[in-house]
Amino acid sequence: MADSDFKDKKQPDYGLETESDDPDSLNTITALVAEDHEHEIKLRTMSWQKTAILLAGDQVCLAIMAQAWSLSVLGWVPGIITILLCAVLFWITSITMHKFIMKYPQIKDICDFGYYVFGKSRVAYVFSAFMLLANNILLIGFHVLTGAKVLNTLSDHSLCTSVFAVIATIMGIVMSLPRTLNHVSSMSMVSSACMGIAILLFLVFAGIESAPLYGYNGNYPTLGPVKTYAFPQAGTTWVACMNAVLNITFLWVPQILFPSFIAEMERPQDFPKALAVLTFISAILFVVPPAIGFRYLGQYSTAPAFGSLGVVAYKKASFGFVIVPTLIIGVIYANVTAKFIYKRTMGKSKHAHSNTIIGWGVWGLVMVGIWLLAFVFSEVIPSMGDFLSLLSAAFDSFFGFIYFAIAYWQLNRGKLFNGVGRSVMTLVNVFIMIVGLFILGPGLYAAVEAIITDYSGSVTPAFTCANMAL
Template structure:
């Protein structure tokens, strides 16, 4: 690749396509060697550290909303949605990895979109906007969650807006590391804390005589706790669609994967880390959710901690969530910050050296990302509805549509060459259909839920109201 090409297209990733495995591995080795000559080395993660990072991003509070999804959908549609989402997650993630191995210069989902759609600058700009909007909204979600945790633990001892400020400041401070390898160490602690929170919740829900409240009212207004195979009579299509989006949102983290892969020393080992994540996710996403639904039934709420009747139980279990809340916010902030950072400093020495300018720009970007996230956390009425909006508006592309197109790009001309290829082609056609369905009817359902929230009692912006669970 010439210096002239570097100057003309610094923002769009790979300029030449590499088809052979040997040439791809040689290119990866060259990229690692070049990276290790810098003061700040990015391509340093092993697959084990990548697995920790993946687990830290996936083992999150959204797990505790899945019992509510089951309470809306019932056992049969709920479990089918979970298993199907997990299967498509594995298949689409492998497709992504194969595509990135063919294009090893890809650094983020924006580069991925640029090449998948025929080296389209419009696709790059669209992907960039979508990534920034998705990630900053998720930073805001974690600011709001942090405020909820602090409200719950302190019995609302301060104004909620103040708690949001505290969570924002903590997030900015934790976002100082510029490499994902450092954040992967935090992720191990994050996963452990979320695991403890889940175990404590299940223990407390099991020893309680009855839950406190849920989507069907305070206990026992909806009768004894019970579970059911299909949605209860009167359940709306919008509620069912939002429950499905809640599940798919949990299984669609691929927007971050290209960045993770780009910081691996051996990106060809990514499937090993992915296998670890898939095993962990399958257990944590389904088993606690099923047990929670069994114990709470129609009184399940999101997050499930809110259904606990004893305040001490809520505090003891929900308190551990503050760690994964902040660290996952840091992961999204880091990926967002790297994208903006590269756009500002390009390939100058400040981008990869310990300079005042480099660290100053990084600090300002992190402050900006978290402050904007804080504003979103304060002005939106229901983060639950916004998670559905994120799932419909963003994950439809970054979890399904992009990878169906990537598969076509990888295998066009041989889509039906044999039985195995034909089966995989049909699966990716289904992936595209799912993505379009989530984007269309799913987005409609998410917007309808937000409209319903605004038509009711809306929490004012920058409120001091108690937001404890």
């Protein structure tokens, strides 16, 4: 990476006082959009409404259905407090990110963000790049495995699980071929609708069935009547509680994708409008369905909650709709990942933004490579649930908290305590930094401990044909 990758003769070096409505910043955005629109393949075309749809497509996901389990571990009081606290910190950190990107509109992804937030550090760029690739490819692998689970469940394990994973991988590759997020946004509407139907069906079925069937510690009624509780039950370990917190945190930390989304908006300054829509939707979906799920499943809650349903037909009817968001969310992460690799591969050649055979050929090869690597991870990892906790601790600690506490300091350096409001926000960002470090330290320890426990028991063999249906 060279500094020239980020420099433009028309782009001034912004002072730390620059706000999102600074004329120089807006002029730079206008120049970047005009330059992009001269290309055959135009990227900076999304409206804030399209961006909101894309954000919702990423957030309205299967992880929502794991939150009833988190509540069953933490209980009502710590669980709801954790969800609401994550919501507040999500809004604050996302707005900080947007303000920082408005200072440096040439930022195209989280790697560029890391480069600038750490004072144009190449080390930070390389570190961010590694984290981006590792996080996204592992997440795509998780969606490949989830796709295989859905197909297993719907077909009563009619084929080898590895074959279902291959099918999900091929479907993901084909759906990932569009090169602009504007096109992917159209898929996101279908994704959100299907996940919404799945959640609604689950809530109806959980309410009308006499009792759940499956629980991690025993099937109904071995654990007694369904019950809920305000605090963790006796015997709940610290590792279990920490993993439940990481489960919630994972759902609220999608910011690793946000710089890539903002970079394809025609008016990046409108991103807070899309963010407000996302926060409103998330606040409802991340609280109401998990709360209802916990109410009817209690101590029998599983992750995802579909697995606790006692009637097989109910399970299939609701879980079946998850195949659509599973693949489309994988497509979103694949697009952002491929853009990073493609940009570094093609540089400023005409193939980077034109409909050439070489350009599309390289794009296709990059996408195939990403999905094949994700397929391998999906097959060799014994427990993707624990690895989601690992992802949350190792990656979300940086991309959900630490990076943005530092960005706040960069934006307000020299005036951190100018006035009561600024002083309060400075203390909030100190807290954000502490949360990030806590997740990175004790959180990472808890995630690793859970993985070690999994490996000490019966581990699903790699490339298995075993039935992995819910």
